Amino acid sequence: xxxxxxxxxxxxxxxxxxxxxxxxxxxxxxxxxxxxxxxxxxxxxxxxxxxxxxxxxxxxxxxxxxxxxxxxxxxxxxxxxxxxxxxxxxxxxxxxxxxxxxxxxxxxxxxxxxxxxxxxxxxxxxxxxxxxxxxxxxxxxxxxxxxxxxxxxxxxxxxxxxxxxxx
Amino acid sequence: xxxxxxxxxxxxxxxxxxxxxxxxxxxxxxxxxxxxxxxxxxxxxxxxxxxxxxxxxxxxxxxxxxxxxxxxxxxxxxxxxxxxxxxxxxxxxxxxxxxxxx
Numbered sequence: 001x002x003x004x005x006x007x008x009x010x011x012x013x014x015x016x017x018x019x020x021x022x023x024x025x026x027x028x029x030x031x032x033x034x035x036x037x038x039x040x041x042x043x044x045x046x047x048x049x050x051x052x053x054x055x056x057x058x059x060x061x062x063x064x065x066x067x068x069x070x071x072x073x074x075x076x077x078x079x080x081x082x083x084x085x086x087x088x089x090x091x092x093x094x095x096x097x098x099x100x101x102x103x104x105x106x107x108x109x110x111x112x113x114x115x116x117x118x119x120x121x122x123x124x125x126x127x128x129x130x131x132x133x134x135x136x137x138x139x140x141x142x143x144x145x146x147x148x149x150x151x152x153x154x155x156x157x158x159x160x161x162x163x164x165x166x167x
Numbered sequence: 168x169x170x171x172x173x174x175x176x177x178x179x180x181x182x183x184x185x186x187x188x189x190x191x192x193x194x195x196x197x198x199x200x201x202x203x204x205x206x207x208x209x210x211x212x213x214x215x216x217x218x219x220x221x222x223x224x225x226x227x228x229x230x231x232x233x234x235x236x237x238x239x240x241x242x243x244x245x246x247x248x249x250x251x252x253x254x255x256x257x258x259x260x261x262x263x264x265x266x267x268x269x
Contacts, residue, residue: 008169012177019181019204023188028196035200042181042207045174049218051228054210054235061235066203066242073196073246077253088191089262095190103183107176116170119221129225130232138229145236152240159247162254 008048015041026087028074032067039063053127174215181208195249195259199242206238 018041021034039062046055123129134142181204188201210231217227253259 002168005169008173012173016177016180016184019184022200022204023184023192023197028194031197031200035203038181038204039207042211045177045211046214048169049174049214050223051214051218051231054214054228054231057232057235058210061239062203062207065239069242069246070196070200073199073249076250077196077259087193087197089193092191095187098190099183099187102186103179106179106182110172110175110179114171114175114219116168116172118168118219119223122223123225126225126228130228133225133229134232141233145233149236149240152244156243156247159244160250 004048008045011041011044011048015045029071032070032074035070036063036067039067050121051126053130171215171219174211178208178211178215181205181211193260193262195252195261196246198261199245199249202245203238203242206234210234 018038043058185204
């Protein structure tokens, strides 16, 4: 086994372990911390796949942004870490069957022979090429998505704001 | 040398775990966390396919960037909705919120 493979398997096991903790931990704060580790694992896999910019964006956005938002929501809503409360609903059995069916189907489709060889990199500077692509070929989606972010920000503020005089 | 299938299988496992969480969690924030896991699995797929194309030209990574952006917007709006729910119902367990259930 080469070093790359060792790193891949370590990171894969790390990510899957953290993900399992996210869906199974009783205390939601523990879930959020495990989620941070899962995001870091995926960022490491992005580095293995020569996507340095995405790895950095993953750490900044997911680890720095979304997890903090989650933690705020957890702190603002009570009774999350109380002992003895049920964390799962009654559909555990059905959900497990559905998940195993879909995952099995997808994994079976994967076995149908994808090329194992890694083609040589055609792009040298990952970040610079992404920037060029975003501002030339993909400039329209880029603008649309910035509009979407603005709308989401305004919507989130309006949804989360207390109405004046009510309480 | 890591074959493409390894990444795809890992992505399937992550997606399955996230889907199980999204289907079984009672807490709305827990469901959102499981959704983020599924987004990550999909991004891993995009980036892996983008790297293993005969001519890797970053299209998959561009798509992953847009997925991350939309996920950020989704998280912000979703958590604002959770806060609104908590204010109105004093609970965020989704099986206790059945206002629209007939």
